[in-house]
Amino acid sequence: MINLKSGITPTWCPGCNNFLLFAGIQxxxxxxxxAKENVVLVFDIGCIGNMADFxxxxxxxxxxxxxxxxxxxxxxxxxKLTVIAIGGDGGVYGEGMGHLIAAARADAPITxxxxxxxxxxxxxxxxxxxxxxxxxxxSTPLGSISVPxxxxxxxxxxxxxxxxxxxxxxxxxxxxxxxxxxxxxxxFSLLDLQQICVTFxxxxxx
Ligand SMILES: Cc1ncc(C[n+]2csc(CCOP(=O)(O)OP(=O)(O)O)c2C)c(N)n1
Ligand code: SF4
Ligand SMILES: [Mg+2]
Numbered sequence: 001m002i003n004l005k006s007g008i009t010p011t012w013c014p015g016c017n018n019f020l021l022f023a024g025i026q027x028x029x030x031x032x033x034x035a036k037e038n039v040v041l042v043f044d045i046g047c048i049g050n051m052a053d054f055x056x057x058x059x060x061x062x063x064x065x066x067x068x069x070x071x072x073x074x075x076x077x078x079x080k081l082t083v084i085a086i087g088g089d090g091g092v093y094g095e096g097m098g099h100l101i102a103a104a105r106a107d108a109p110i111t112x113x114x115x116x117x118x119x120x121x122x123x124x125x126x127x128x129x130x131x132x133x134x135x136x137x138x139s140t141p142l143g144s145i146s147v148p149x150x151x152x153x154x155x156x157x158x159x160x161x162x163x164x165x166x167x168x169x170x171x172x173x174x175x176x177x178x179x180x181x182x183x184x185x186x187x188f189s190l191l192d193l194q195q196i197c198v199t200f201x202x203x204x205x206x
Pocket of ligand 3: 046088089090115116117118119120121128
């Protein structure tokens with residue numbers, strides 16, 4: 001199998017679901033036979049963004065909420081590249097929501113992968129756009145008052161042509177299979193991985 005690891009030991013908490021995504025991205029690239037030099041991974045900020053250090057592919061560790069426009073810039077510069085934007089629910093559905101809508105409207109040919117753990121985890125567990133209503137978090141100690149967004153119905157409303165799926169982010173085989181599907185899709189694709197932050201997610205409502 002192609003070696004895409006930098007050799008730096010991941011700093012995620014033991015049991016963090018991001019380990020599964022890390023393996024899934026490598027397996028999907030390997031299964032598709034994409035040469036390492038033709039892949040660019042663009043990371044957002046957060047626990048998920050720290051994955052930038054653990055790959056030895058061409059990659060960018062961008063700003064919070066800005067993995068999508070950065071990925072689009074890379075794709076525009078060289079359309080032959082396989083460009084994957086990887087971010088969290090806070091980055092993609094919160095600070096980066098405007099960019100997500102613009103990319104979906106344009107059916108931009110990139111793949112976005114969201115580690116959707118329903119929290120701002122790197123900053124120790126504040127509410128995010130997908131936090132279930134009523135959940136007690138560090139920023140909503142009495143329970144979140146907002147309705148969570150549903151990325152699948154939201155994106156299908158914006159553009160029915162985009163490929164969007166929300167799956168169990170704790171199922172390694174499904175992650176790889178769906179990533180392969182998303183990377184084969186010619187237009188915009190988004191894979192939302194439903195995760196649980198094992199450190200800060202214990203009090204989230206079901
Ligand atoms: C522009 C900007 N705003 C805020 C922050 C602070 N910040 C760093 S990580 C983070 C939360 C990340 O949450 P998410 O995107 O869901 O990723 P996770 O840590 O859950 O993987 C925030 C608010 C920042 N680094 N940059
Ligand atoms: S705080 Fe949560 S999301 Fe961040 S590394 Fe730990 S388990 Fe993973
Ligand atoms: Mg998050």
